[in-house]
């Protein structure tokens with residue numbers, strides 16, 4: 001952004017502060033995946049850089065931004081619902097700036113609907129236009145006009161210094177953008193564009209910067225991190241990138257997400273087993289246990305391949321923790337196909353997972369598929385899947401009872417302000433009683449009880 005404009009916006013916000021003895025405030029509501037969460041961290045920086053302050057209360061916000069997601073119909077419906085609720089607020093306070101960004105905004109039809117039906121929206125920008133936000137605010141204030149900025153193929157420039165980290169202990173790093181796998185149910189390739197990897201040197205600089213800032217845990221993000229590096233002029237493998245990151249001093253734990261099963265070479269499994277810093281938690285979306293459905297989904301692997309991959313991982317990686325994504329009720333899914341999924345779930349024994357009922361996404365191949373599954377059958381299958389998965393999570397978690405585990409303390413527990421929460425290397429959520437000054441530190445916790453989603457324990461020792 002041009003410095004003069006930035007200075008003008010800062011002066012404008014400072015003037016407000018001088019008169020009202022408080023800052024102008026922003027609220028960002030984030031829908032969807034971790035990549036959106038990280039985009040929101042970048043947006044927060046840009047807003048604070050021009051003098052806004054964060055709030056959770058929409059009634060005191062001067063700018064409200066929805067960072068949208070359209071992977072599931074549910075998330076999209078929620079955005080429209082929340083947007084409708086902002087109408088009276090905008091009527092009451094016409095100076096309130098309302099903006100929309102994220103995946104939904106990449107689609108023409110959606111933008112047109114919003115412009116037609118939600119005239120209280122002031123700004124719309126795409127996933128590649130985040131850096132333009134201050135400029136857009138400036139132009140909106142200057143001309144009192146709706147501003148739109150969407151670029152499908154612009155090179156994204158990220159600066160590690162321009163992020164307000166939402167978590168005290170863990171920092172997120174985008175290592176690549178987009179996806180070209182075209183799973184038939186998924187809208188990501190249409191809204192996030194071609195797969196593009198960032199240069200390793202840029203990533204390493206960012207990791208070093210985060211380590212210097214005191215972060216000890218990083219999570220590398222991408223739609224399919226395993227195929228990292230293939231689009232670079234000098235291609236490198238994801239395993240090689242991990243080996244280089246491991247050398248950065250100060251970083252104790254490295255996580256990554258998401259892995260496509262079709263791109264999991266043995267050298268990656270071997271390195272996860274050998275590494276001193278890589279988490280042994282792997283998110284490995286299976287989506288279905290039926291070969292027929294996997295083919296219709298264009299997942300490019302079979303049930304047998306997936307099970308063999310899991311077997312090789314279990315064999316090699318001690319303390320492996322597996323999570324997954326599963327869709328039920330995909331077009332053409334018979335009872336037999338669904339039973340194949342349940343059998344696979346029972347055989348693998350997942351630690352965590354995200355389960356979804358298939359929902360049609362605009363423009364995807366699956367949208368045009370016949371043999372849609374009735375809602376009743378979808379709901380029935382979904383409940384059965386949840387029963388199997390929750391049972392598996394519980395068994396896996398109960399195996400921790402009596403053990404002492406190391407966790408990085410992340411925050412005060414959401415459901416109990418007296419407790420703190422943190423995660424093990426295997427990404428298990430652990431709650432315990434402790435002082436807030438432990439946030440950001442590593443501690444040893446003895447696990448006393450467990451349910452399907454969490455472990456509960458007592459503090460044994462604080463580690464330096």
Ligand code: SF4
Nearest residue numbers: 179181182183186188
């Ligand atoms: S790998 Fe498939 S499910 Fe994942 S983002 Fe790409 S197209 Fe979507």
